[in-house]
Amino acid sequence: MPPHWLALRLHPVQAPVADGAPSALTDPLTALAWRALQLTPWVAELDGALVLEISASERLFGGRNALLHTLLMPALGPLSCAQGPTGLVALGRLWTANPPTAAQHTMAEGFCMQGDALPVDALPLAALAAARAHLPTLERLGCRTWGQVRALPRAGLARRFGADLLTALDRAYGLQPEVYPWLRLPEVFDAPLELAAQVESASALLFGARRLLAQLLEWLRARQRGVLVLELRWELDARRSNALHLDAHHDASGYGRLELRTAQATQDLRHLERLLAEQLARVVLPAPVLYLRLRTLVTQPLSGESHSLLVDEVRSGDSLHHMLERVAARLGPAQVLCASTEAEHRPERMQHWQPWSARDQAVQYREEKGALYPTWLLATPQSLQVQQAQPHFHGPLVLLAGPQRLEAGWLEGENPALRDYFVARSQCHGLLWIYCDRLEGKDGQRGTGGVGGTDGAQWYLHGVFA
Amino acid sequence: MVAQQAFAAFSDASVPDVDALDGLHADVWRAHALALAPQRTVATGDALLDQHLPGGGWPVGALTELLQAPGVHNEWRLLAPALARCGTGPVVLVAPPHLPFVPALCAQGLAAQRLLWFKLPLPARSAKAGAASGASATPLWATEQALRCAPVDAVLAWLPQARTEQLRRLHLAAAEHHKLLFVMRSDQARQDASPAVLRLQLSADADATLCVELLKRRGPPLAQSLHLAARTSALRQLLAASSALQQPAWALR
Numbered sequence: 001m002p003p004h005w006l007a008l009r010l011h012p013v014q015a016p017v018a019d020g021a022p023s024a025l026t027d028p029l030t031a032l033a034w035r036a037l038q039l040t041p042w043v044a045e046l047d048g049a050l051v052l053e054i055s056a057s058e059r060l061f062g063g064r065n066a067l068l069h070t071l072l073m074p075a076l077g078p079l080s081c082a083q084g085p086t087g088l089v090a091l092g093r094l095w096t097a098n099p100p101t102a103a104q105h106t107m108a109e110g111f112c113m114q115g116d117a118l119p120v121d122a123l124p125l126a127a128l129a130a131a132r133a134h135l136p137t138l139e140r141l142g143c144r145t146w147g148q149v150r151a152l153p154r155a156g157l158a159r160r161f162g163a164d165l166l167t168a169l170d171r172a173y174g175l176q177p178e179v180y181p182w183l184r185l186p187e188v189f190d191a192p193l194e195l196a197a198q199v200e201s202a203s204a205l206l207f208g209a210r211r212l213l214a215q216l217l218e219w220l221r222a223r224q225r226g227v228l229v230l231e232l233r234w235e236l237d238a239r240r241s242n243a244l245h246l247d248a249h250h251d252a253s254g255y256g257r258l259e260l261r262t263a264q265a266t267q268d269l270r271h272l273e274r275l276l277a278e279q280l281a282r283v284v285l286p287a288p289v290l291y292l293r294l295r296t297l298v299t300q301p302l303s304g305e306s307h308s309l310l311v312d313e314v315r316s317g318d319s320l321h322h323m324l325e326r327v328a329a330r331l332g333p334a335q336v337l338c339a340s341t342e343a344e345h346r347p348e349r350m351q352h353w354q355p356w357s358a359r360d361q362a363v364q365y366r367e368e369k370g371a372l373y374p375t376w377l378l379a380t381p382q383s384l385q386v387q388q389a390q391p392h393f394h395g396p397l398v399l400l401a402g403p404q405r406l407e408a409g410w411l412e413g414e415n416p417a418l419r420d421y422f423v424a425r426s427q428c429h430g431l432l433w434i435y436c437d438r439l440e441g442k443d444g445q446r447g448t449g450g451v452g453g454t455d456g457a458q459w460y461l462h463g464v465f466a
Numbered sequence: 467m468v469a470q471q472a473f474a475a476f477s478d479a480s481v482p483d484v485d486a487l488d489g490l491h492a493d494v495w496r497a498h499a500l501a502l503a504p505q506r507t508v509a510t511g512d513a514l515l516d517q518h519l520p521g522g523g524w525p526v527g528a529l530t531e532l533l534q535a536p537g538v539h540n541e542w543r544l545l546a547p548a549l550a551r552c553g554t555g556p557v558v559l560v561a562p563p564h565l566p567f568v569p570a571l572c573a574q575g576l577a578a579q580r581l582l583w584f585k586l587p588l589p590a591r592s593a594k595a596g597a598a599s600g601a602s603a604t605p606l607w608a609t610e611q612a613l614r615c616a617p618v619d620a621v622l623a624w625l626p627q628a629r630t631e632q633l634r635r636l637h638l639a640a641a642e643h644h645k646l647l648f649v650m651r652s653d654q655a656r657q658d659a660s661p662a663v664l665r666l667q668l669s670a671d672a673d674a675t676l677c678v679e680l681l682k683r684r685g686p687p688l689a690q691s692l693h694l695a696a697r698t699s700a701l702r703q704l705l706a707a708s709s710a711l712q713q714p715a716w717a718l719r
Binding site: 215330334339350372377 | 507535537538539540541542543546556563565566567568569570571572573574578580581582583584585586587604605608611613614615616617618642643644670682697698699700704705707709710
């Protein structure tokens with residue numbers, strides 16, 4: 001199959017793209033190169049445009065048109081495209097069709113093939129980068145097109161204009177292999193952004209960060225990876241006296257940083273944006289910011305998503321991970337808790353509420369026989385008043401059942417639990433779970449006293465049957 | 467003649483056939499009957515309560531409000547059976563007043579791994595007026611996030627200070643994403659307007675029953691309150707066995 005080259009060029013956008021538009025990338029040409037690298041390894045940046053060789057990949061991606069569609073849709077911006085049998089010809093046709101000095105026209109989103117019909121010999125010399133330095137001389141010789149230069153004697157041409165022009169022409173006509181510094185997909189995403197204006201408030205950094213995230217998405221898609229940890233850095237204006245500020249986000253070096261973590265590798269831009277917005281809401285900028293930098297710290301290969309075969313099972317809404325991370329970002333990671341149970345006798349240790357982010361994946365959930373336990377447990381047992389040897393909690397309590405004796409924790413030494421639990425009834429609060437602490441009884445009955453309720457025993461409210 | 471026929475036709479129409487009403491939209495119900503619930507319901511586990519609720523259970527995708535005296539919390543008794551059977555997804559608790567005791571809930575069929583607890587951070591000491599209003603919006607925000615999450619089955623929120631328009635917002639979120647939503651409030655809000663489709667007032671009776679008053683439902687108002695057994699069967703057995711000793715445990719000492 002003969003080689004087939006594409007040349008692509010992005011037109012600079014005059015009007016600043018509205019913030020939040022999907023095309024607001026920080027570096028569209030690099031993003032386009034990353035996309036092209038998914039289709040072919042032969043991608044190079046040449047003379048302000050991208051050239052790529054696609055003949056070997058056409059069949060895999062379903063033909064030339066399908067491949068072009070994959071490459072250019074959704075559009076990264078107005079661009080023009082040309083093709084040819086060699087890279088230099090494609091590039092020459094691209095520059096002929098819309099020269100770099102011509103007034104740039106903004107096109108509608110999309111692309112068009114340009115100058116495909118131009119024969120190689122008729123291409124103007126201005127479209128060949130190696131000939132641009134010698135244009136006036138060549139013109140005085142009467143040479144305006146590639147064909148005319150090529151008709152000159154090779155030895156004289158090399159002596160007069162150097163070997164570069166000859167090599168370039170040979171490459172353009174396919175007589176020499178085209179070897180360029182091929183672009184590689186970076187292992188780590190690391191992109192800077194110079195902000196258009198000084199940013200004073202942290203939440204306004206989000207607009208710049210959003211463009212960096214859009215760029216990140218192109219990189220993640222190209223590498224088929226999801227991000228786990230991201231780092232956003234910003235440089236404080238060094239002319240301000242408090243640029244060397246020290247707090248949770250600033251380390252007195254004139255830079256600030258923020259780490260963004262997700263539990264599941266993700267390519268979801270909206271989720272990252274929301275997390276970043278929550279985090280930035282807590283940052284206080286001591287000085288204005290001019291530069292941003294976004295870097296991936298940990299990424300993970302992303303496996304495909306499996307969808308349900310049945311339409312009915314699809315529920316609307318976002319995923320559990322995303323929701324919990326967002327809530328944890330606002331409330332604090334220690335405030336989103338999940339439960340685990342443990343084989344223990346002391347009620348306060350039977351269950352363990354731990355932060356969801358730090359949960360133990362391998363925890364075994366035991367079905368405890370807890371039918372006789374209350375459904376609410378007080379975090380710290382509430383000391384009850386005792387009047388006439390009867391515990392009171394908003395009125396006198398009537399003991400209905402008990403005692404259930406508990407002796408545990410003596411191995412751990414410091415504070416063994418010696419308790420008698422009772423089910424008690426309160427006039428207005430329903431059934432309560434109270435205990436009498438046998439340790440705090442009279443000295444003579446310490447630890448060995450009779451069933452709870454001895455004079456001076458301390459009563460506690462520990463649970464509510466709801 | 468024509469006028470007579472027209473009148474006859476009109477009078478026929480003005481006394482519609484009873485059967486004709488059955489074809490109406492499910493949101494329209496006759497004042498003396500319970501509404502046919504247009505949405506799914508989950509049985510409460512209490513035959514008596516199911517009988518008096520439209521659709522025979524807790525409405526899915528609508529706000530249900532439970533009012534209780536301040537400091538009293540009897541909601542698990544009513545909700546645990548329904549939560550146990552509503553699915554296998556997470557049940558989110560927003561700002562519960564005490565620690566939910568997992569072994570007891572497991573015993574009622576609510577698996578431990580389904581429970582998620584959103585604990586609210588303690589308000590800062592030097593809270594300004596603006597910060598205070600932000601703090602009161604946080605539980606509402608967290609509740610709404612939970613409602614908008616796909617795998618979540620039910621959301622229980624203790625929102626003593628929620629306002630009507632905030633509750634309406636939660637109600638709409640629940641309706642959009644088809645979630646069970648229970649909001650626990652203080653009974654001081656009894657006189658306030660509420661967007662809830664179902665409002666209940668709970669009070670514990672002295673004699674081992676839970677008194678449920680249906681304040682609002684889609685159907686005729688219920689004059690008398692319902693008395694439900696306030697305990698699980700195991701606890702009931704324990705108490706029966708204890709009282710069978712004739713003397714209260716207190717007197718034993």
